[in-house]
Amino acid sequence: MALNFIEGNEAVALGAMAAGCRFFAGYPITPATTVYNAMLKYLPPEGGVCLQGEDEIASIGYCLGASMAGHKVLTATSGPGISLYSEQISFAIGSEIPLVIVNVQRLGPSTGSATKGADGDIQFMRWGSSSGLPVIVLAPVDVADCYRLTVHAFNLAEQFRCPVFLASNKEIAMTRESVDLDAVELPVTVTRKTADRGKPFLPFATPGDDTAPDFLPIGDQTLVRQTSSTHGVNGYITVDPEEINAFQHRLEKKLTAHVDEFTFFDQDLDPQARTLVVAYGVTARAARVAVAASRAAGKPVSLLIPKTLWPVPERLIVDTAAPYDRVVVVEMNMGQYVREVQRLLPGKTVDFFGQMNGNLIKPEQIREVI
Amino acid sequence: MGKTFKKPEALSDAHTHYCPGCTHGVIHRLVAETIDELGIRGRTVGIAPVGCAVLAYNYFNCDFQEAAHGRAPAMATGIKRVRPDLMVFTYQGDGDLASIGMGEIIHAANRGEKFTTIFVNNAIYGMTGGQMAPTTMPDQRTSTSPFGRKVEEVGMPIKMAELLAALQTPAYISRQTVIKPKYITKAKKAIKQAFTYQLENKCFSLVEVVSTCPTNWGMTPVQAVEWTEKTLLAYYQPGDYKVPA
Numbered sequence: 001m002a003l004n005f006i007e008g009n010e011a012v013a014l015g016a017m018a019a020g021c022r023f024f025a026g027y028p029i030t031p032a033t034t035v036y037n038a039m040l041k042y043l044p045p046e047g048g049v050c051l052q053g054e055d056e057i058a059s060i061g062y063c064l065g066a067s068m069a070g071h072k073v074l075t076a077t078s079g080p081g082i083s084l085y086s087e088q089i090s091f092a093i094g095s096e097i098p099l100v101i102v103n104v105q106r107l108g109p110s111t112g113s114a115t116k117g118a119d120g121d122i123q124f125m126r127w128g129s130s131s132g133l134p135v136i137v138l139a140p141v142d143v144a145d146c147y148r149l150t151v152h153a154f155n156l157a158e159q160f161r162c163p164v165f166l167a168s169n170k171e172i173a174m175t176r177e178s179v180d181l182d183a184v185e186l187p188v189t190v191t192r193k194t195a196d197r198g199k200p201f202l203p204f205a206t207p208g209d210d211t212a213p214d215f216l217p218i219g220d221q222t223l224v225r226q227t228s229s230t231h232g233v234n235g236y237i238t239v240d241p242e243e244i245n246a247f248q249h250r251l252e253k254k255l256t257a258h259v260d261e262f263t264f265f266d267q268d269l270d271p272q273a274r275t276l277v278v279a280y281g282v283t284a285r286a287a288r289v290a291v292a293a294s295r296a297a298g299k300p301v302s303l304l305i306p307k308t309l310w311p312v313p314e315r316l317i318v319d320t321a322a323p324y325d326r327v328v329v330v331e332m333n334m335g336q337y338v339r340e341v342q343r344l345l346p347g348k349t350v351d352f353f354g355q356m357n358g359n360l361i362k363p364e365q366i367r368e369v370i
Numbered sequence: 371m372g373k374t375f376k377k378p379e380a381l382s383d384a385h386t387h388y389c390p391g392c393t394h395g396v397i398h399r400l401v402a403e404t405i406d407e408l409g410i411r412g413r414t415v416g417i418a419p420v421g422c423a424v425l426a427y428n429y430f431n432c433d434f435q436e437a438a439h440g441r442a443p444a445m446a447t448g449i450k451r452v453r454p455d456l457m458v459f460t461y462q463g464d465g466d467l468a469s470i471g472m473g474e475i476i477h478a479a480n481r482g483e484k485f486t487t488i489f490v491n492n493a494i495y496g497m498t499g500g501q502m503a504p505t506t507m508p509d510q511r512t513s514t515s516p517f518g519r520k521v522e523e524v525g526m527p528i529k530m531a532e533l534l535a536a537l538q539t540p541a542y543i544s545r546q547t548v549i550k551p552k553y554i555t556k557a558k559k560a561i562k563q564a565f566t567y568q569l570e571n572k573c574f575s576l577v578e579v580v581s582t583c584p585t586n587w588g589m590t591p592v593q594a595v596e597w598t599e600k601t602l603l604a605y606y607q608p609g610d611y612k613v614p615a
Contacts, residue, residue: 024451049451054477058444059473061437065448068435073448091438218449219415219432219456225427225434228417236428285461 002277004181008146008172009076009336012102012195013038013243014181015150015340016074017046020189023066023073025051025059027081030114031170032104035076048187052258056084060099064088068226070217072154072191076102078112078170079121082128089163090129093251096161096194096212097229100153104167104173107358110346111265116358117170119281119332122171123163123339126310134255136164137310139280143177144184149307155190156262160254161212167309169332171282171360197222203235209250210257256311263316264307272300276324278317278341281362282308283330312340321345328353328370378402380411384428392488392582392593394422396548397557398429401459401488405432406522409568414457415449417442421468422496426461436458436490443478445483457568458485465495468504470531476520479574482609486564490531492581493602498584504528507601512586527605535611542567542575543612547603549582549595549600556608573614580606 006014012035016024024039030213032265036052049066056077063073077085082103091167092099107113108120111333121128124220126139134157150166157164195201197212201222204213211360213233216222217367225235230247232238266284286306291303306321307311317340321327326349329338338352353369357363377383380402385454387393413433420423420439427434437445442460450458450612454601467475467489474485493500495510502512502519509518519527532543546557557579564575580602584594 023448025448045578051447051451053444054473058474058477059442061413061441062448062451064437065445065450066452067436068445069446069449069452069453087438088441095436143378219413220433221412223431223433227424227427227436228438229424229436237425369390 002182003178005176006143007176008143008168009031009034009104009174010038011146011179012076012145012150012166012168013042013348016100017042019154020188021070021074021154022048022071022193023063024048024064024075024076025061026077027053027056029078029081031106031174031209032076032078032081032102034174035102036106039074040311040318058083058089058158060085060088063099063300064092064097067099067134068218072158073096074100074102077102078104079108080107080296082121082124086129089135090131090222091228092163093129093133094133095134095226098157098161099163099274100150100157100221100305101163101165102168104168104170107356108169113358115320117282117332117360118356119167119169119283120356122167122309122331122333122336125167134311135162136160136255136262136280139167139307140172141266141284141305141307142172143179145307146172146185147181151189152262152264155187157188158192158257159212161192161215162234162255165218167281169282193233198230202233204231204249206249210253214256237309259313260310260315261338262308264314264315265313266305266307267320268303270295270300270302273302274324275303275326275328276304276321277328277330277366277370278304278306279308279330280337281332283332286361286363287330287366289363290370293363294367294370296306309337312344314344317344321348326350326351330354330366330369333357333363378406380405380431382429382431386429387425389421391582391594393499393548393579393581396554397488397490397579400548400554400561402430404557404565407562408565410457410569412436414459417446417458417460419460419462421463421466423461423463424497425489430523433438437575440466440469440579441468441472441474443474443483443487447478447483450483450485454484454571455460457565458566460485460487462489463496464491464493464503468528470517479534479541479576480537480539482541482574484568484571484574486494486568488561489576489578489582490520491530491606492577492583494583496585496586498519507605512587531611535578540573540614541612542573542614544610545578545580545581545599545606545608547608549598553608560610567614
């Protein structure tokens with residue numbers, strides 16, 4: 001065992017390297033820039049490519065090209081950059097291009113506060129691109145999570161051929177912690193499935209209605225033509241309503257039907273408790289302290305920390321919340337993920353506590369609410 | 371008697387959707403001939419734009435990746451950087467390259483990305499319905515400049531070849547046209563030269579091809595050729611604007 005004293009952004013880079021990332025492109029933005037710095041340290045010595053774009057739109061564009069050439073790719077930005085990524089995210093959803101995006105959230109709106117954290121992009125990451133089709137969003141709680149969930153993010157991007165967000169936060173990303181990375185259990189690395197080269201290549205053919213197609217890279221032996229326009233299984237533009245419908249539903253279902261397979265979470269349940277606190281990201285750490293203090297003071301409370309935020313792990317939330325009278329959702333925004341929890345628990349009291357003043361939510365504040 | 375003239379291998383059998391009198395077909399053919407002659411079809415990747423050539427992937431027998439509007443140079447950069455052995459070309463119109471994609475093309479050229487751009491300049495938006503482009507001529511009528519392009523309001527048309535040639539990074543930048551056989555021969559030479567520079571891993575290369583759009587210009591194909599020769603070529607003069615040392 002060896003302790004590392006590193007920040008979340010560096011752990012993301014190490015996770016990316018462990019996952020087999022071969023390409024990084026980005027545009028400078030606080031508080032995401034140190035992901036780039038770390039990738040610059042780790043990637044080129046391993047033969048990978050690290051590239052600074054002229055802006056965010058181009059940076060993610062490079063990533064799409066490199067991914068279509070068969071490489072695992074990463075980009076990192078913050079809220080203003082996600083705004084600019086939007087068209088390319090939509091492109092990647094429609095063309096089923098694997099891609100990992102680190103969103104080191106900072107306080108918005110707009111330029112906002114570059115060095116203050118928030119979780120203000122939670123709904124934006126899910127709904128911020130045209131078409132409304134889903135993406136995967138994972139939310140790390142600490143540096144170890146930044147490392148572990150980044151590997152998962154790559155695996156999911158490869159398996160489901162879609163953009164996967166790591167919803168980081170300035171407070172996790174730029175705070176150094178002592179962590180034993182060797183002790184972090186990493187999943188087996190997944191690489192997108194290659195289509196059978198001996199058979200005629202149908203770029204969007206799938207065995208079922210809830211999976212991603214097999215992949216062949218651009219520039220290989222087999223002819224690959226890829227359009228972002230609405231296409232049939234052969235990759236050519238289609239106007240057939242049935243084929244279009246099947247395509248749209250598959251893009252949705254390939255993620256929503258499998259969310260139980262990648263529902264990451266922590267929980268600390270107390271059988272005596274009547275109240276369940278739900279918190280994610282850095283706020284979950286304050287919630288842990290608050291829950292422990294509350295119990296010590298004789299008031300039992302339970303805690304659920306979802307780390308897969310999108311698609312919403314509905315089964316996890318519904319099942320976990322079942323025994324409780326009251327659910328309290330705590331997040332660093334004006335009330336975003338609480339909407340999902342309310343939607344899933346119509347008969348229960350779902351309360352919300354949020355803060356968006358640039359400061360972390362304190363355990364005492366959570367205790368007051370619970 | 372054997373065949374003396376045939377379709378390039380790099381062109382598919384599909385009928386194009388291009389309008390009568392449009393020069394996209396000729397330009398496709400010149401690119402395809404070049405791919406054949408250099409023997410690079412197996413390792414060539416085209417990047418399609420958004421615009422009339424969005425369906426180019428139907429017409430070329432090589433790998434094709436579409437890009438979002440204006441972003442073809444970014445897509446090409448990503449592919450070429452991880453697969454320098456591939457021959458990568460973008461095929462972009464004037465709205466795609468000179469308007470929404472201005473940033474991408476300038477920076478790709480300035481980085482000296484080793485891919486080739488075929489820039490089809492017909493001084494108007496085609497697919498979206500004949501709107502004013504950055505390359506629309508002064509007083510030229512379009513659907514968004516119904517009384518003609520007013521220079522005092524929107525400035526002069528942008529000369530992309532000259533603009534890119536002003537960059538200090540070595541590159542091959544040429545402007546050609548394909549409205550008559552005498553021009554086509556020169557355009558072919560320039561396109562082949564551009565691909566050859568890429569083959570030699572020498573520099574970024576771009577050939578601007580001054581083209582026609584009879585449909586959106588409101589002209590017959592013959593009138594379109596005459597107007598191109600008289601008006602467009604007077605402003606967009608053909609020639610090599612930058613050649614690498």
